[in-house]
Amino acid sequence: MELLFGSNTLITKKMSQTVPLIVRLLASSVSVANRAGKIVRDIMSKGELGIIEKGKDDYQTEADRSAQRCIISSLSAQFPKIKIIGEEDGNENQTSDEYLVLDADKDILSLECPDGLKEVKEEDVVVWVDPLDGTAEYTQGFLEHVTVLIGISVNEKPIAGVIHQPYFKTIVGNESKMGRTIWGLKDAGVGGFTPGSPPESLILTTTRSHSNPLVENALQVMKATQILRVGGAGYKVLQLLEGKASIYVFASPGCKKWDTCAPEAILTAAGGKLTDILGSSYKYGATVSKPNKSGVLAAVNDELHTYAINRIPQELKDKLSA
Numbered sequence: 146m147e148l149l150f151g152s153n154t155l156i157t158k159k160m161s162q163t164v165p166l167i168v169r170l171l172a173s174s175v176s177v178a179n180r181a182g183k184i185v186r187d188i189m190s191k192g193e194l195g196i197i198e199k200g201k202d203d204y205q206t207e208a209d210r211s212a213q214r215c216i217i218s219s220l221s222a223q224f225p226k227i228k229i230i231g232e233e234d235g236n237e238n239q240t241s242d243e244y245l246v247l248d249a250d251k252d253i254l255s256l257e258c259p260d261g262l263k264e265v266k267e268e269d270v271v272v273w274v275d276p277l278d279g280t281a282e283y284t285q286g287f288l289e290h291v292t293v294l295i296g297i298s299v300n301e302k303p304i305a306g307v308i309h310q311p312y313f314k315t316i317v318g319n320e321s322k323m324g325r326t327i328w329g330l331k332d333a334g335v336g337g338f339t340p341g342s343p344p345e346s347l348i349l350t351t352t353r354s355h356s357n358p359l360v361e362n363a364l365q366v367m368k369a370t371q372i373l374r375v376g377g378a379g380y381k382v383l384q385l386l387e388g389k390a391s392i393y394v395f396a397s398p399g400c401k402k403w404d405t406c407a408p409e410a411i412l413t414a415a416g417g418k419l420t421d422i423l424g425s426s427y428k429y430g431a432t433v434s435k436p437n438k439s440g441v442l443a444a445v446n447d448e449l450h451t452y453a454i455n456r457i458p459q460e461l462k463d464k465l466s467a
C-alpha cells in the first residue's frame with residue numbers, strides 16, 4: 146500500500162512538472178520534420194517540381210517551398226518568440242494552416258533534459274531550417290540523399306537537431322515504411338538510427354554536385370582508401386554517424402548555416418566534431434552571416450578531426466579563410 150501510494154505520488158509529481166522548452170521544441174521538430182518529409186514525397190509523386198534557378202548550381206523546387214512553409218508555420222505557432230531562419234527566401238512570414246502540425250513526438254517529450262539546458266528561454270534560441278537538403282539530388286532522382294534539417298542553437302551553439310530522410314525505407318513484415326527521423330540533443334544522446342563504428346580504413350565523404358579544384362585538392366591530401374560522393378550535408382553527416390565514412394571534407398564555400406546546424410548538433414551529441422577547414426567552429430546566432438565561407442570539415446571523433454585539419458595545406462587554408 147505504501148509502495149503504491151509512493152509511486153502514484155511520483156507519477157503525479159512528474160506530470161505536473163512542465164517539460165523544458167528545448168525538449169518540447171525538439172519533440173515538435175521531429176513531428177514537423179516527418180510531415181515535411183511527406184510533402185517532399187507527395188510533390189515528387191505528382192511530378193510537378195516547379196524548379197526555379199536561384200543561382201549557379203543552386204535550385205529551388207515546390208518541395209523546398211512547401212516544406213519550409215510547413216516547418217516555419219508549425220514551429221512559429223507553438224514558439225512565437227523563437228527566431229527561425231529558413232533557407233528559402235520570401236517564405237519566412239508565410240504561414241499556412243494547410244500544413245500546420247501541432248503534435249510533439251512522445252518519446253522525445255519523455256527525454257531527461259540536461260541540466261544546462263533546463264532554463265533556456267525562447268529568446269535564447271535560433272532555429273535553422275533547411276526544408277530540403279540535397280535539392281540537386283532531388284531533381285536528379287538520387288532520392289536517398291535528400292534530407293529535411295531542423296537545427297536548434299542556443300547562445301550561438303548548435304545543441305539539438307533533426308535530420309529526416311523522407312526516402313529511407315524500412316521493411317516491417319510484408320510492409321515497407323517510408324522515412325526515418327534521426328535526432329540528437331547535447332549531453333543527452335542521439336536516436337532514430339543505429340550508430341555504427343568508424344570504418345577500419347580511412348573513407349571520406351564529400352560533394353557530388355559542387356566540386357572544384359580546391360575541393361579535390363583537400364580530398365587528395367587525406368590519403369584515404371575511398372571517397373564517397375553524395376549529395377547534401379545532412380546525408381554526409383549521416384554516413385559518419387552510421388560508420389560508412391569517417392571524415393566529411395568540403396573545402397569550398399557553398400554550404401550555409403542551415404546546412405550544418407542540425408548535422409553539427411547531432412554529430413557533436415554522438416561524440417564527433419564539425420568545423421570549417423581551418424578547425425574553427427561556426428556560430429549560429431541570429432545575426433551571423435549565412436554562408437560557411439571556409440568550408441566544412443567533420444569527423445566521427447576528435448582524433449580524426451585533428452588528423453584532417455593537419456593534412457589540409459596552409460595555402461588552401463589561406464584561400465578559404467574568411
Ligand SMILES: Nc1ncnc2c1ncn2[C@@H]1O[C@H](COP(=O)(O)O)[C@@H](O)[C@H]1OP(=O)(O)O
Pocket residue numbers: 201202203204232275277278279280281351352353354355356375376377378395398399400401404
Ligand atoms: N554552391 C552551392 N550553391 C548552393 N548550395 C550549395 C552549394 N554548395 C553546397 N550547397 C548546399 O549544401 C548542401 C551540401 O552540398 P553538397 O551536396 O554539394 O555536398 C547542398 O545540398 C546545398 O544545400 P541545398 O540542397 O539545401 O540547397
Ligand SMILES: [Mg+2]
Pocket residue numbers: 203204205232280
Ligand atoms: Mg538550396
Ligand SMILES: [Mg+2]
Pocket residue numbers: 275277278279378403404
Ligand atoms: Mg542544404
Ligand SMILES: [Mg+2]
Pocket residue numbers: 209232275276277278279280
Ligand atoms: Mg535546401
